[in-house]
Amino acid sequence: MKHRIRRRLALLFAALVAVALPLLWLMADLQYRAELRDDAGDALVAAREAYAELVRVDRAKLGAALDVARADQRLLALFTARDRAGLYAAAEPTYQEIRDEHRITHWYFILPPPESTCFLRVHNRFKADDVISR
Numbered sequence: 279m280k281h282r283i284r285r286r287l288a289l290l291f292a293a294l295v296a297v298a299l300p301l302l303w304l305m306a307d308l309q310y311r312a313e314l315r316d317d318a319g320d321a322l323v324a325a326r327e328a329y330a331e332l333v334r335v336d337r338a339k340l341g342a343a344l345d346v347a348r349a350d351q352r353l354l355a356l357f358t359a360r361d362r363a364g365l366y367a368a369a370e371p372t373y374q375e376i377r378d379e380h381r382i383t384h385w386y387f388i389l390p391p392p393e394s395t396c397f398l399r400v401h402n403r404f405k406a407d408d409v410i411s412r
Contacts (some may be wrong), residue, residue, distance in 0.1 A: 339380040346372060347385075357387055357397070366403045373400040386410070 347353060350372065356365040365387060376382045385400040388410050395407050 339382060343376045343380060343382050343385075346376065360397065362398055362403075362406065365398055366400060369398070369400045370403075377401075 347369075350368070352368050353365065353372075356368055369385065369387075373382075373385050376385075383401060386396055387398040387400070389395050389397050394410055396410050397406060399405055
């Protein structure tokens with residue numbers, strides 16, 4: 279009789295383990311997936327915020343560089359006169375300064391429509407007169 283009870287208890291225990299282990303695995307898997315979704319969402323929010331900050335900082339840098347260029351009446355006069363060599367000579371030191379200080383790597387002088395051509399690339403003075411379509 280004891281043997282029979284032990285056997286039934288052993289079978290009951292085995293059945294419980296057979297049911298409980300997959301349920302525990304399923305619960306752990308669901309928890310893992312939920313945490314993964316939460317972590318991915320947090321990472322996405324952090325990336326979005328970091329990108330927005332980069333854009334804000336870059337806008338500020340470009341705005342500062344543009345303010346410097348706008349304030350220099352000599353650049354405007356040389357650009358209006360279409361004096362490419364003079365404009366390059368006048369703009370190049372300022373370009374070096376904003377490149378070193380703000381890591382701005384390109385500076386264009388683009389003629390207004392209908393020409394819409396690149397009059398001068400301060401960062402590459404030998405390439406000019408190509409149409410800028412953006």
